[in-house]
Amino acid sequence: MQSEGKQTGLLSIVSTGPGNIQQLTPAALKAIAKAEYVIGNNVYIDLIRPLIEGKEVVKSPMGEEVNRAQLALDLAEKHRVAMVSGGDAGVYGMAGIVIEVAERTGSTVAIEVIPGVTAATAAASCIGSPLSGDYVTLSLSDLLTPWEVIGMRLDHASAMGVPLAIYNPRSRGRPHNLDTALAIISKHREDETPVAVVKNAYRPGEERHIMTLDELKADTSIVDMHSIVIIGGLESRIWKVGDDVRGIITPRGYHRKYVY
Structure with a gap:
């Protein structure tokens, strides 16, 4: 989904699948490769560690989903951000809360959801x-x-x-x-x-x-x-x-x- 805002950034909500890097889609790999910032739960960040060397990495524990979503939206106003979510981000994942926070705050950040293999x-x-x-x-x-x-x-x-x-x-x-x-x-x-x-x-x-x-x-x-x-x-x-x-x-x- 693309917004009409003037921001130069992009927030990619990236589904990382079951955890094995071989199960990531090419689109997910591309979004992670292009990201300046990678944000996610500790577990999912660790599972893709070989793919994020040299990037700004923000890890947060379970229970911090709302703050994580807001931080991703803030950074994505001027940067390419990958919010990583295990399985498929739209199935018990981060896509829902990120889009809810964007809706409630009136954010005009460009957001894309990259699908993946759900559990x-x-x-x-x-x-x-x-x-x-x-x-x-x-x-x-x-x-x-x-x-x-x-x-x-x-x-x-x-x-x-x-x-x-x-x-x-x-x-x-x-x-x-x-x-x-x-x-x-x-x-x-x-x-x-x-x-x-x-x-x-x-x-x-x-x-x-x-x-x-x-x-x-x-x-x-x-x-x-x-x-x-x-x-x-x-x-x-x-x-x-x-x-x-x-x-x-x-x-x-x-x-x-x-x-x-």
């Missing part, structure tokens, strides 16, 4: 094809959304019968949110529903776990804030070759139309 699709690619058709993404973080609203959304989404990709599933500050969410989901899904937990997708320490909904309900200890939990839909199944569990398949419907 749901990164995790899905690690375990086959669990999100082949319609699916729902939900976050269990109640820092910005009341739990009553999250619970209502979980209930409706589970009733749809499509796969669910759950962000922010479990943390030290809210260890029981996932248990509560699984209880809601279980009202609409069988115990044998395929489930995947993918931790640190495309980052060091990556883990892939395939199980059933009942098995995850019995022990959620493997799940943390670096995890994405994918709950299969009504047609999802575990993909095996012999006794080797390869992942999860959610048929898109080709079997209804073609012979293969």
Whole structure:
């Protein structure tokens, strides 16, 4: 989106994908390369450290998103600024708050959003094809959304019968949110529903776990804030070759139309 202001700068909200530099898009690499300033959360800055040598780097912790957005807008009045955001900046990322702050302050800074690989699709690619058709993404973080609203959304989404990709599933500050969410989901899904937990997708320490909904309900200890939990839909199944569990398949419907 381009503004009609007279500023010479540009604010690029850059999606850095799951964390591996190889997963960045060419457009993201170009925006970072051209930036004079790079701003972002400590974790995401560290993941792209080889790309930002010689640039002015501003790191800020979680919880400082509004101040980070305002600083980026201020700098972008006269400079090229890259605001880096993990996954896709428009999916639980920085694009929303930056544009909100720009709107509320009447900023005329030129802003562009560079899309990227979001955590749901990164995790899905690690375990086959669990999100082949319609699916729902939900976050269990109640820092910005009341739990009553999250619970209502979980209930409706589970009733749809499509796969669910759950962000922010479990943390030290809210260890029981996932248990509560699984209880809601279980009202609409069988115990044998395929489930995947993918931790640190495309980052060091990556883990892939395939199980059933009942098995995850019995022990959620493997799940943390670096995890994405994918709950299969009504047609999802575990993909095996012999006794080797390869992942999860959610048929898109080709079997209804073609012979293969």
